[in-house]
Amino acid sequence: MALRDLIQPRELLYPSNLLTISRILLLPATIYYMQRSDRRQRALVLLAITMLTDALDGPLARRRGEVSKLGQILDPIADKVLIDSAAVMLSRTRGFPWWATGLLIFRDVGILLAGLIVLRRKAHITTAASSGKLTTLAMTIVALLYLAGGPRWGKPALYIALIPFSLSFVQYGWRFLRIMRSGDK
Template identity: 35%
Template structure:
């Protein structure tokens, strides 16, 4: 026999949404990536091949956590406002730190670093501007761009890689970075016009 609803209770009321704690495994992985950035930079600026291998290892681990925290957050329902803010900051810090470090060491021309960072920072600003019209989902090109950047930077960090291999990867990374940036601007413009 069904019990009658309590006095004053709304039988149509939906249960409150589950509160997700900021202290969770997905955010912990993001924080680890943030912590690894200065460790990577310190290793990068040390002399000797052993330090370069160590810097490459830290960069690789930090890059892998970029996919891991997002997967954990989505699969386990651990998406938080902190994660939404900290994740892109950690990504930009890792890629930006690597590019600036390599340029300061005169191993990568500054124009490459500037082109990539202007695109990354610019698109982040555009994303904030058009958020009132809607969210532009990440494209497949954006994922390819990130993968190419990581591979190209890794090849510049690793000792003994032929210059032609490094530049082939970096050239592809820069080209896809620019093209996907332009594509994002077009989609942002269409979104704002459609609204």
């Protein structure tokens, strides 16, 4: 599938895709404020806003009939970059465990690479698994709690979030193998 087949210029103006793009554009400011202890409140608000765009973009696209290939590609990338960047910053500044950050990055790089392989070999865009969406929600809550109250608030939520995280790891792996084994293009 060629890049020109994925990006239709009009899709850049879909409200749902604009929300996804805004999430990407808000990332530098969010990360900047996350590293400053005197700006933690601002970081908390920005992180909440960026993740709210994630909650809104998919339903908006479906309601308006504007589900696009561009959105199907940009949305998961934006989610993963935001959550993984937040995890790195929280590990550096708020006691988020580095092992959890490593697992998140490992999982997300694997999902993105598998998605690229499927796109290249099967000309198919894989969509988020239900456990993946639940993991994004759970990790958002974890990030907000770590940002607001450090490990005391965030650690219990992290351990609960490991349940959908583990399920998504298995679900994405199983789906990748099934797609690659199928004879379909």
